[in-house]
Each structure stands twice: as structure tokens, then as C-alpha cells.
Amino acid sequence: MEYGLQSDFKIYAGGLGILAGDYLKGAKDYNYPIIGLGIMWKQGYGDQMLDEKGQPFDAYRNRKYDFLKDTGVVVDVQIRSVNVKCKVWLVDAFGNAPLYLLDTDLPENADAWISGQLYGWFGEERIAQEMVLGIGGVKALRALGIKVDIYHFNEGHALFAGFELLRERMEGQGLSFKEAVKKVRKRIVFTTHTPIVQGNESHPIDRILYMGANLCLKPKHLSALGSLDDKAHFNMTVGALRLSKKSNAVAQLHGVTANKMWKDVKKRSEITAITNGIHVPTWVDTAILEAAYSKKETAYDQLWDAHLKNKKALVNFIQKRNGVKLDVNKLIIGFSRRAVAYKRSDLIFRNPKIIEPLLKNQTVQLVFSGKAHPLDDAGKAIVANLVAMSRKYPNSVVFLTDYDMTIGAALTRGADVWLNNPVRPKEASGTSGMKASMNGVLNLSILDGWWPEACEHGVNGWQFGDAKEFGDQAAQDLHDMNGLYAVLTGDVVPTLQKPT
Numbered sequence: 001m002e003y004g005l006q007s008d009f010k011i012y013a014g015g016l017g018i019l020a021g022d023y024l025k026g027a028k029d030y031n032y033p034i035i036g037l038g039i040m041w042k043q044g045y046g047d048q049m050l051d052e053k054g055q056p057f058d059a060y061r062n063r064k065y066d067f068l069k070d071t072g073v074v075v076d077v078q079i080r081s082v083n084v085k086c087k088v089w090l091v092d093a094f095g096n097a098p099l100y101l102l103d104t105d106l107p108e109n110a111d112a113w114i115s116g117q118l119y120g121w122f123g124e125e126r127i128a129q130e131m132v133l134g135i136g137g138v139k140a141l142r143a144l145g146i147k148v149d150i151y152h153f154n155e156g157h158a159l160f161a162g163f164e165l166l167r168e169r170m171e172g173q174g175l176s177f178k179e180a181v182k183k184v185r186k187r188i189v190f191t192t193h194t195p196i197v198q199g200n201e202s203h204p205i206d207r208i209l210y211m212g213a214n215l216c217l218k219p220k221h222l223s224a225l226g227s228l229d230d231k232a233h234f235n236m237t238v239g240a241l242r243l244s245k246k247s248n249a250v251a252q253l254h255g256v257t258a259n260k261m262w263k264d265v266k267k268r269s270e271i272t273a274i275t276n277g278i279h280v281p282t283w284v285d286t287a288i289l290e291a292a293y294s295k296k297e298t299a300y301d302q303l304w305d306a307h308l309k310n311k312k313a314l315v316n317f318i319q320k321r322n323g324v325k326l327d328v329n330k331l332i333i334g335f336s337r338r339a340v341a342y343k344r345s346d347l348i349f350r351n352p353k354i355i356e357p358l359l360k361n362q363t364v365q366l367v368f369s370g371k372a373h374p375l376d377d378a379g380k381a382i383v384a385n386l387v388a389m390s391r392k393y394p395n396s397v398v399f400l401t402d403y404d405m406t407i408g409a410a411l412t413r414g415a416d417v418w419l420n421n422p423v424r425p426k427e428a429s430g431t432s433g434m435k436a437s438m439n440g441v442l443n444l445s446i447l448d449g450w451w452p453e454a455c456e457h458g459v460n461g462w463q464f465g466d467a468k469e470f471g472d473q474a475a476q477d478l479h480d481m482n483g484l485y486a487v488l489t490g491d492v493v494p495t496l497q498k499p500t
């Protein structure tokens with residue numbers, strides 16, 4: 001559904017898309033025969049704005065890009081039995097393997113809005129978007145004459161591509177549903193990203209039939225693929241687990257979590273774990289890389305100088321955007337994540353007795369950024385709280401609006417410390433921490449996502465919370481908050497104060 005190739009090319013929302021964009025760049029670097037398929041979002045993901053009270057809202061506008069190449073290909077997808085034309089664009093301007101994008105914004109379409117807003121809707125509209133991506137995507141491959149060995153579905157959003165592959169074999173070759181599934185499974189691998197059950201999209205089967213997304217599949221076929229206990233609902237992740245030969249989780253711990261989460265899904269593919277990565281040239285400062293590989297005796301000084309250069313750049317960036325001048329000689333902690341309850345962006349503020357003195361004398365400077373999903377009011381309340389904190393502590397707390405790749409890069413290069421405090425084990429991977437790490441920025445994180453694989457406490461960063469999991473939310477928050485304060489005051493602050 002999304003690709004993060006370049007900051008201003010707004011067809012991405014967050015980590016899922018950045019990963020996809022990074023993969024296409026890596027594929028190009030190593031000359032791997034991979035192409036991407038996605039949607040040419042006209043408005044994309046909303047811009048985050050703040051009203052006078054500090055409440056966030058999403059603003060949308062039409063966007064135009066001059067690097068899109070017209071392939072001359074148009075494919076048809078029947079949505080609610082109405083024919084929708086999808087124009088196919090090629091994007092290859094960012095050092096990426098070819099990315100083909102489907103676009104419904106054509107004068108002949110009544111439903112031109114389908115490729116309007118990324119994650120703007122949930123019900124019929126979401127299915128329509130996924131039909132364009134999946135069904136339109138396979139048709140685009142055929143029309144472009146691209147031969148495919150393996151289809152990779154990045155999240156369940158792309159699953160209808162599997163339906164089109166089944167249709168080709170059932171209608172085209174006269175195979176039975178069972179035979180077709182057996183053949184199609186051999187061609188599909190799937191990556192699951194979402195360790196929260198509710199985050200895995202599910203639709204009433206009636207809705208899928210009404211939209212025509214089922215193609216030639218009967219209701220019993222749909223429930224055989226995508227239902228758990230409730231035969232009237234189709235879960236896109238369950239469907240993808242059953243229609244793939246192999247599935248990936250995105251970190252080793254996430255592999256354990258995903259296998260537990262989907263243990264009741266019979267006849268599904270094995271879920272193995274492949275830890276995410278980042279595209280180094282996109283995210284890592286070259287001066288840091290030079291220092292890291294330097295054989296000179298002065299390599300450590302070189303590394304520190306490169307870090308200070310990046311930290312100063314961040315301080316200037318913040319001053320330009322928010323008018324706040326942080327102290328480059330004092331600790332800067334960065335935190336930017338999607339604003340959603342389990343990531344607990346405001347955990348560090350929860351005991352003012354401890355944090356307030358550290359903020360008032362600027363021992364700790366905090367820089368936040370992050371958007372909520374368009375329909376997540378709880379997430380928006382978290383943003384409003386962070387903004388309120390930046391107004392309460394104007395010299396030491398900053399909130400940068402409209403988190404995007406530019407802010408992500410500036411923060412993961414220029415902060416001293418990268419904070420991460422999700423409720424374990426809900427963070428699937430967390431690639432921003434990898435960006436930070438490779439830029440010489442120290443992670444201060446709960447042992448979740450990729451961090452248990454990399455953390456050497458006190459060496460390349462710190463852990464807190466000791467991987468303890470409580471069923472009770474309040475107990476979990478208290479434990480993690482105390483762990484955070486203990487490491488912050490006992491280890492992190494003294495590290496920067498050490499004479500160099």
C-alpha cells in the first residue's frame with residue numbers, strides 16, 4: 001500500500017512503507033530482479049497540522065509529481081461490478097528498482113477517488129483500494145509483460161493479488177479451488193508486520209462479495225482461506241498465511257510473537273523471522289561511516305566530531321522549524337514514532353517529580369515527532385499531550401509536526417540517544433532505532449522489536465524493563481517507567497557528563 005522512497009513523495013505513512021522503499025533501493029544497488037507494485041496516491045497520507053490549542057488534525061491536498069513515467073498501460077478492475085480503469089506509472093528516479101503505481105484518477109472513472117488517500121478509510125473503500133493494488137497489480141504485470149517467479153505480499157493489503165492468481169488458474173485453466181490453491185501457494189511469500197490482533201484487517205465476507213473482490217471464489221472458499229472461528233469474517237492476515245508457502249516476521253522476537261498469535265490458524269505457512277534492515281546510503285551519514293571504518297588512531301575523535309556535526313545540524317533544523325534553540329552541549333533524546341497508545345510516547349513525563357527538574361535545567365532535552373492514524377483519536381490525544389509538554393517546558397521539549405523522512409533522518413542522525421518504550425512485545429521491529437544505531441546514536445529502549453538482538457547494555461546503548469511482561473497495563477507502565485528513570489539518571493545522563 002505504501003512506499004517511502006523520498007520525503008516529499010507522499011505515498012508512505014510510516015515504517016511499513018519506508019521498509020518497502022529501502023528494499024527497492026537495496027534491490028537496485030545489488031541488481032536483484034525485484035520490482036514493486038503500489039498505488040499512486042493523489043493526496044497520500046495527511047499532513048499533520050496543529051490548531052491553536054495544540055490539537056492535531058490531518059490536512060489533505062492534491063499532489064503532482066514530475067518524475068512519473070507513463071507506461072502507456074491501463075488495466076481494468078471490476079469494483080462493485082463497475083469497471084474501473086487503472087493507469088500504470090513507472091517510478092525509477094530514486095536509485096530504486098522499478099516501482100509501478102496504479103492510478104484511478106482518470107476522467108473516465110466515476111470512482112476516481114480510490115487512489116486518493118492512503119489509510120483514509122476502513123470498509124468498502126479500503127477493499128476497493130486493495131482490489132486496485134492486488135487485482136489491478138497482477139493485471140498490470142501481465143500487461144507489462146513482466147514474468148514473475150515469486151510474489152511477495154508486504155502485509156495482508158496485497159492479498160487480493162492471490163485471488164487474481166487463483167482466478168487465472170480456476171477460470172483460465174479449469175482447475176478446482178483446491179488445485180489452484182496448491183499451485184498459487186508455491187508462488188507467494190508473505191510478511192506479517194502487526195503483532196496486535198485488532199491491527200490485522202478483517203472484513204465481513206458479505207462485504208467482500210458485494211465489492212466483487214472474491215472474483216470467482218465462493219463464500220465457502222473465502223472462509224476456508226480467511227476465517228478463524230467466525231465463518232462470516234475474512235481476515236486478510238489469516239488469508240495471506242494460508243495462501244503463501246512461507247511467511248516472515250520482521251524480527252526474531254516478532255517471530256515468536258507471530259507464531260503464538262496465529263497458532264490456531266490451521267494449514268498456514270510456517271512463519272520464520274527475518275529481521276528488518278535499513279538502506280544505509282539513505283539513512284547513514286557518510287562522515288559517520290568513514291569514521292566507523294577508519295583505521296586511524298583518531299577514529300574515536302572522528303566519530304565524535306561527525307556526531308557533533310550532525311547534532312548541530314539537528315539543533316539548527318529545530319531552530320528553523322520551531323524557533324527553539326536547544327543546547328548542543330547538553331543531552332538530546334529523540335523520540336519519533338507513530339502516536340498510538342502502545343508506544344507510550346509520553347511515558348517519560350509520567351512522574352513530574354523526577355523528570356521536571358531534569359527538563360528545567362536542560363540536563364535532558366527531548367525532541368518528539370509522530371503522527372496518529374487518521375481515525376485514531378487516542379493517538380491524537382497523545383500528540384496533543386506532547387505539544388502541551390513542549391509548551392510547558394519550552395526550552396527543553398520540542399514537538400516537530402508532520403513527521404516524515406526528512407525529520408526521521410535529521411533526528412536519527414543528530415540526537416545523542418534514541419528512546420523507545422513500547423509495551424513489549426507489540427513493537428514488531430522498529431527500524432528507526434537501526435538508523436540511529438548506525439549513525440552512532442545510542443538506543444535507550446525496552447527489549448522489544450529488533451533491540452534484543454543487538455543490545456549490549458552499557459556498550460551500544462541501554463535496555464530497561466528487563467523484558468518483563470505484565471498482564472496489567474498499570475503495573476506494566478509503572479515498572480517500565482521506573483526502569484526508564486533508573487537508567488536515564490544512573491547511566492545515560494552521566495555518560496554525556498563524563499569528561500572526554
Ligand SMILES: *Cc1c(COP(=O)(O)O)cnc(C)c1O
Pocket residue numbers: 013014015016018336337338403404405406408409429430431432433435
Ligand atoms: C524509519 C521511519 C519509520 C519507522 O520507524 P519505527 O522505528 O518503526 O517507528 C517511520 N517513519 C519514518 C518517517 C521513518 O523514517
